Amino acid sequence: MSENIFITEETAAGDDDGPLADKTVAVKDNISTEGIRTTCGSAMLDEYVPPYDATVVERLKDAGADVAGKANMDEFGMGTTTETSAFGPTDNPAAPGHVPGGSSGGSAAAVAAGEADLALGSDTGGSVRCPAAFCGVVGIKPTYGLVSRYGLVAYANSLEQIGPLAPTVEEAAELLDAISGPDPNDATTREEGADTDYAAAADGDVDGLEIGVPTELLDGADDGVVEQFWSAIDELEAQGASYHEVSLPSVEHAVEAYYVIAMSEASSNLARFDGVRYGHSGGFEGNWNEAFSKARREGFGDEVKRRILLGTYALSAGYHDKYYKKAQDARAWVKQDFDEALADADVLASPTMPIPPFELGESLDDPLKMYLADANTTPVNLADLPAISVPAGETDGLPVGLQLIGPAFGEETIVRAASALDQG
Amino acid sequence: MSDTPAGPEDVRHVAELARVDLDDDTVDEFAAQFADILDYFETLDEVPEVDREADLVNVMRPDEEHEGLTQEEALQNAEETEDGYFKGPNVS
Numbered sequence: 001m002s003e004n005i006f007i008t009e010e011t012a013a014g015d016d017d018g019p020l021a022d023k024t025v026a027v028k029d030n031i032s033t034e035g036i037r038t039t040c041g042s043a044m045l046d047e048y049v050p051p052y053d054a055t056v057v058e059r060l061k062d063a064g065a066d067v068a069g070k071a072n073m074d075e076f077g078m079g080t081t082t083e084t085s086a087f088g089p090t091d092n093p094a095a096p097g098h099v100p101g102g103s104s105g106g107s108a109a110a111v112a113a114g115e116a117d118l119a120l121g122s123d124t125g126g127s128v129r130c131p132a133a134f135c136g137v138v139g140i141k142p143t144y145g146l147v148s149r150y151g152l153v154a155y156a157n158s159l160e161q162i163g164p165l166a167p168t169v170e171e172a173a174e175l176l177d178a179i180s181g182p183d184p185n186d187a188t189t190r191e192e193g194a195d196t197d198y199a200a201a202a203d204g205d206v207d208g209l210e211i212g213v214p215t216e217l218l219d220g221a222d223d224g225v226v227e228q229f230w231s232a233i234d235e236l237e238a239q240g241a242s243y244h245e246v247s248l249p250s251v252e253h254a255v256e257a258y259y260v261i262a263m264s265e266a267s268s269n270l271a272r273f274d275g276v277r278y279g280h281s282g283g284f285e286g287n288w289n290e291a292f293s294k295a296r297r298e299g300f301g302d303e304v305k306r307r308i309l310l311g312t313y314a315l316s317a318g319y320h321d322k323y324y325k326k327a328q329d330a331r332a333w334v335k336q337d338f339d340e341a342l343a344d345a346d347v348l349a350s351p352t353m354p355i356p357p358f359e360l361g362e363s364l365d366d367p368l369k370m371y372l373a374d375a376n377t378t379p380v381n382l383a384d385l386p387a388i389s390v391p392a393g394e395t396d397g398l399p400v401g402l403q404l405i406g407p408a409f410g411e412e413t414i415v416r417a418a419s420a421l422d423q424g
Numbered sequence: 425m426s427d428t429p430a431g432p433e434d435v436r437h438v439a440e441l442a443r444v445d446l447d448d449d450t451v452d453e454f455a456a457q458f459a460d461i462l463d464y465f466e467t468l469d470e471v472p473e474v475d476r477e478a479d480l481v482n483v484m485r486p487d488e489e490h491e492g493l494t495q496e497e498a499l500q501n502a503e504e505t506e507d508g509y510f511k512g513p514n515v516s
Contacts, residue, residue: 051497187483256465267442274443276512278501284513289443291513297445305444306454309435310461312442326468332476368460 003091005109006069008037018064020178025060026110026119029070030077031162032151033057036067040153041075041085044279044299054151055186056120056162056179063178068116072106075301076270077124077155079103080370081358082131084303089360094136095398098357101134103127104165108135111165118175119165124156125258126377128163129389133352133401136391138172138418139165143409144384145190148183156265159258159381169390169419173198176411192409201412202419207240209417212345214248217376221354224395229351232392232402232421239420243349246341250333251379257330258378259371260314260323267311273299306367331382338383342407347417350376352389352401376403386411390418430458
């Protein structure tokens with residue numbers, strides 16, 4: 001427990017039988033659990049207890065799984081290291097002294113440490129895949145609309161999806177089967193997720209699989225990471241896959257487009273935290289605006305304030321066209337690039353993270369450095385595509401992840417391809 | 425480079441718009457960081473205009489009554505309530 005994996009260790013029992021019977025699931029603390037405190041890693045929601053379950057939590061319980069506790073996370077999902085949590089950083093069980101990645105770091109650490117069989121995270125710009133890579137476990141970011149966001153405390157609605165973390169590809173796919181599918185409470189969900197059997201696709205058969213390798217996603221990556229990446233590709237080739245290099249010029253602008261869009265949406269979504277209906281109010285005197293501003297000063301940490309303010313700036317008069325509109329152009333360009341690349345390949349492959357896990361404390365003072373670490377994961381969210389991170393060895397004793405990106409609703413393909421690398 | 429790099433005044437202005445009170449040290453720290461970050465965002469200027477092939481459909485459902493939270497449940501997380509209502513600060 002020294003790793004600070006859970007914010008709240010309270011459990012909830014699921015049904016007696018079902019495909020996930022007897023499995024325990026760590027749930028990221030931005031996913032609402034009825035009667036169990038849900039803090040989003042923030043002092044703002046320190047005492048918040050939701051009166052309802054998120055759709056994914058209902059589905060977990062229906063599938064027979066038990067909630068193992070609420071996992072630590074970067075405050076409101078904002079971070080790449082799980083160090084911005086108001087409840088302290090989580091240590092990486094697979095690489096002690098290093099960050100577990102973020103923002104779903106507690107979820108990945110719970111699986112890596114064996115504190116839960118499975119976990120749920122949320123991925124807005126890589127927040128399931130990054131901690132999966134850093135903790136040496138499997139993580140899936142589903143196609144946008146596959147999994148209901150009802151009950152997920154919103155950070156950036158147009159980008160985020162709830163996704164599974166597990167020790168193996170097959171187990172991650174089983175959890176995805178349980179949570180995916182249309183939900184009347186989330187109008188962005190789609191029919192494609194109904195009656196899936198992604199777990200059956202984890203058969204390791206990559207004979208004839210064509211892999212595209214976007215050269216831009218290898219540029220600037222750490223040498224040890226690149227070495228592990230190519231040895232994973234060699235292994236897939238040995239099993240009958242082939243690869244070719246592709247160029248995706250748009251991804252050079254994905255990180256800045258991602259942050260402009262995510263921060264803009266965050267500035268709007270986090271306006272609801274005024275301490276009146278729920279959350280920290282501080283009981284300040286003064287008029288509405290003064291009391292509200294003081295409550296938010298106390299309740300939010302620096303990274304959250306930074307993003308709300310940058311998002312407000314990007315949307316403010318005179319800057320909207322310069323930042324937000326351009327970011328939407330970049331988003332459309334990224335989608336177009338991916339569509340073209342996936343016309344000639346079944347999956348695209350890259351290192352999940354261009355670097356091995358940071359040491360704890362290393363990136364906190366330099367937000368831009370942390371933002372740039374998201375270069376390989378953010379394009380996928382901009383393009384609404386599915387992607388999986390699967391362990392691909394180590395460099396200097398630190399876990400490396402391989403990312404496989406598929407076409408929209410191509411979860412079976414990425415599960416099948418990743419399962420060929422599974423240790424299990 | 426930005427025409428006008430974000431300074432402490434800009435940070436104070438957006439903080440007011442966003443209703444986030446900041447102390448002076450944070451204002452200075454953010455001003456320095458925002459200059460770097462916004463400078464980096466400027467590279468979006470290199471992005472060409474792209475046609476968006478948005479294939480969007482409205483998702484509608486019948487407007488029917490459903491079970492919702494009870495008043496008690498809705499109020500359970502509020503720090504201050506009065507006569508079954510949320511109680512907020514003065515508006516002006």
